[in-house]
Amino acid sequence: MDFAQADIAERLDTADSGTLDSLSFGVVKMDLNDVVLDYNDAESRLSGLSKESVVGRNFFTQVAPCTNNFMVAERYHEHDVLDETIEYVFTYRMRPTKVRLRMLKDVRRNYQYMLVEAL
């Protein structure tokens, strides 16, 4: 699987945890209420947060409040269907880190994703 791949959402839907962990870019899998369902190894390495500490929590308010603004969180909330890539700055372990985000959502499916690639 590839960060920019067109049909990546469908593939992620059926991928198991092990498959997500084998990817080179970060993957945050959420339900439609922003609750984290899966958090792959690449993302764990970037953020320093373990999968266990993150799963079950609200991504925008409890895990990564740095995204809780109109550039990221509100885009998920305002759109039923979303596939957008932006450059952003994460604050992993208090360090500003430039990343590329791919925001994926489609209300007809059960999950939404955020793909993260360090720049």
Next chain:
Amino acid sequence: MQYRSDDVEKLLQFLYLAPLALLELQRDGEIVMMNAFAAQYLMPISGGRMTNFFDVLRPHAPEIVDTIAAFRPSSGSVLNNRRISIAAPGREGAPLYYSLTVEKLEDNCLMVALTDVTEAVEQDARIKQAIEQEAVQRGKAELAASVLHDIGNAITGIGTTVARLLGGEAWYEETALRRLEDYLRDNLTGLEDVLGAGKADALLTYLGEIRNALHDRAAELEKDYARLAQITTHISELLSLQRTYADESQTYSSSMQCDLVQVLEDAISMQAAGLEKRSVVVQRRYPQKAVRIFGDRTKLVRVFVNLLRNACESFDRNARQTARRDQAENTIEIGVSILTGPRAQVVISDNGSGFEPERSDQLFDSASSSKSSGGGIGLAVCRRIVAAHNGTIELTSEGPGQGARAVVELPFKATETTDHIDHNHQEA
């Protein structure tokens, strides 16, 4: 001190998730560390470049960047809760407000704390605007009411004059002329001797004509007076109607509540000068607990101010009318009690001039001010305001010199009734 690794992890999370933006900068503004809220607040205004804090801030608040850069001491407080407004994308021109604190820790280390105070600022602005609007409206209404009141007083003066003219006796000149005619007729023969026959008759006819003409003019004038009286009454009615609108232009909402005792105390302090001038002793009998009533505080204060004013003014009349005062002191008693219903009752009694008991109702007519120039709102308006609160107001006296007693009853907030009723039973 040694930290275990999960302690460090906790500490990191604590700083990372703290609900305010925290940043550590180098002296040139380069960001060394920042937490999640810092990114949340600053990313949208940074245009995506988030490596240097000064670069992020410069387009929005260049003077702040200059202040920080110009700070010479090697440590100390650079900025303390400085408010900055920032034109933010996605907010339709409404600016964001951040409060910024900068502390210099070392030569090459600045700590920045930033909070979003937009909501507080907007709320302040809303409240300020509402207060201003209220004041303007109230001012307009009060001005209108007082102008109308003054005109009303002038019209009342005209009305009284017209009434006196209408009630006047028939013209004295007409009767005098008739007497003269009778006298001449009785002495007609003697008169003919002097004037010559026919001339005396002609004189009588002439006098009769003058008398008739006078009579007609008197009748005409009386008709004009009647019309004038009608017109003044009409104008008075129009004025009092307009005053109702002016007074009630701020609509009374049944959801408004106020504390009756506070309302009374406000009225007393507003009338303080008048009370002091006449050395009035004010005695209060209030329930121990607050008495919450439904009503518009400002309007009710005006009602009680007028009642207190009237009482004060009655002391002046008393002083004029009786050379020697029986009562040593001017006293006003203010009592508050709770009646079943439940209603709150305010009794304001004075030992002033009083009035004939049968006048008690007519004092509430809009034209019954006994003063030539009134500055108050008048009992008529008091009654309208109280009526708008589903309340009643009465003013009674046992007679001139016997003082007066004003009783105002207003609906009482039911939830706290029991306590008050018990309390009053105990007192009784």
